Amino acid sequence: MSKPEAEAWFRNLQNELIRSYESIEVAAGSSARFERQPWQRPGGGGGTMAVLRGEVFEKAGVNFSQVEGVFSERFRGEIPGTDEDPSFWACGVSVVVHPRSPMVPAVHFNTRHLVTQKAWFGGGADMTPVFPNEEDTALFHGALQEACDLHAVADYEAYKAWCDRYFYLPHRQEPRGVGGIFFDQLNSGDWAADFAFVREVGKAFAYVYPQLVARRVNEPYDEHHRAAQLVKRGRYVEFNLVHDRGTRFGLETGGNTEAILMSLPPMASW
Numbered sequence: 001m002s003k004p005e006a007e008a009w010f011r012n013l014q015n016e017l018i019r020s021y022e023s024i025e026v027a028a029g030s031s032a033r034f035e036r037q038p039w040q041r042p043g044g045g046g047g048t049m050a051v052l053r054g055e056v057f058e059k060a061g062v063n064f065s066q067v068e069g070v071f072s073e074r075f076r077g078e079i080p081g082t083d084e085d086p087s088f089w090a091c092g093v094s095v096v097v098h099p100r101s102p103m104v105p106a107v108h109f110n111t112r113h114l115v116t117q118k119a120w121f122g123g124g125a126d127m128t129p130v131f132p133n134e135e136d137t138a139l140f141h142g143a144l145q146e147a148c149d150l151h152a153v154a155d156y157e158a159y160k161a162w163c164d165r166y167f168y169l170p171h172r173q174e175p176r177g178v179g180g181i182f183f184d185q186l187n188s189g190d191w192a193a194d195f196a197f198v199r200e201v202g203k204a205f206a207y208v209y210p211q212l213v214a215r216r217v218n219e220p221y222d223e224h225h226r227a228a229q230l231v232k233r234g235r236y237v238e239f240n241l242v243h244d245r246g247t248r249f250g251l252e253t254g255g256n257t258e259a260i261l262m263s264l265p266p267m268a269s270w
Contacts (some may be wrong), residue, residue, distance in 0.1 A: 003089060006113040006195060007066055010093045013111075013202045014064040017095060018050055021060055028217070030055035034062065039256040043069035045089075049259040053266070056217055058100040061262035066091040067253060075252045077094060081116030082202055087088035089115040090253070092123070093202070094246065096263040097209070103219040105129035105136060105212060106177075106236065108263070110246065111126045111198050119191070121198045122184035124159065125205045126167050127212075128177030128227045128236060136212055137178045143208035144181045144201070151197035153188040155180065169239055176239050230269035237268050 018034050032054030040046040047065030054060070068089040071079065076086035092112025099106060111123030127140050141160070142234035148156035168175050181189045181201070186194050240247055240263050250260035 002191075003091070003113075003115065005103070007091045009195075009199060009202075010066075010091055010111070010113075011064055013089065013206070014048070014050065014062050014093050017093075017206055018052075019027060020206060021052060021057060021097070021251075024027075024056050024210060024213055024217075025052070025054040028056050032057075033058075037258075039226070039259065041067050041069070041254055043067075045069070047259060049256060049262060051168055051262060052173070054100075056100060056104075056213065058098050059266045061095065061259075063094045063259050063262055064092075065094075065255065065259065067255060068251070070081045072252060079114070081118030084270040085117050087116065088253075094262075095205075098233065098265045099213070099217075101217060101219070102130045102221050102225040103216040103217070105140075106233075106265075107205075107209055107212075109130045109202075110262050113195075113198075113201055118187065120185045120187040121194050122186060123182060123198065123201060124163055124182035125201065126177055126180035126182070128232065130225070131234045132178050133216075136215065140178070140180065140208055140212065143204040147179065147197070147200040147204035150200055151193065153186065153190065153193050154183070154197050167239065168237060169243070171242075172235065172238070174235070176235065226268070230267055231263040233268035234270045237264055240264065 022033055032052055034050040034052045037049045045067035050062045052060040071082055071086040071088060076082045092110060094110040097107050109125040113121050125144060148154035153259040159181035163179045166182050180262045188194055247260055
């Protein structure tokens with residue numbers, strides 16, 4: 001395995017996504033740019049939080065982190081490979097986009113590499129439209145399925161079903177959005193093959209989301225649509241604060257709180 005190789009990929013992916021989303025703002029006549037805020041973790045490592053508040057993207061976050069250290073007493077044992085040695089190394093990219101227009105779907109993406117006494121990859125991507133569109137959903141899922149089908153270590157149908165189970169609000173008895181893929185503890189025994197798949201997922205997400213934005217960004221909307229968007233965002237908040245494992249992992253490992261809560265929308269309603 002190669003920690004530096006994985007870290008370099010995640011750093012480059014962050015930069016690529018930042019350039020892509022800024023170019024969408026430029027095309028819309030916006031001067032908005034990402035604000036990058038480097039941070040250091042006292043126990044080891046750090047990262048760069050990058051947040052954009054623009055005309056197309058009301059709030060978009062593209063974060064990179066590489067942290068290492070020792071899990072707390074109450075958290076060790078919950079992560080594979082920490083029963084005897086609670087030390088860890090983790091690196092990845094996390095993306096959440098809340099568009100200004102309720103006609104443009106919100107998206108989430110992350111891929112990560114964790115190393116304890118074991119090592120694995122995890123991540124995925126999912127989409128949360130306010131007004132689901134079958135063509136958009138098919139395009140999004142199609143890109144993710146193609147990424148999976150190109151790699152023998154991946155299983156699109158299993159990852160799709162996993163995503164549907166994970167991004168579900170049991171207290172509302174409703175899914176968060178239209179799904180995508182989700183995978184964790186990916187260790188086929190071939191690190192290079194696993195890493196190649198993780199890169200493919202990143203490329204697929206970087207390719208497909210700007211297409212979805214372009215499809216919907218100029219559609220008209222009114223206050224009714226905006227009100228529905230804010231309520232949908234409220235559901236997003238509920239999931240991320242109550243159920244999301246990544247939020248809990250970041251807080252339990254002493255990560256940057258602002259970066260961890262970057263996923264929350266700028267405005268929401270209940």
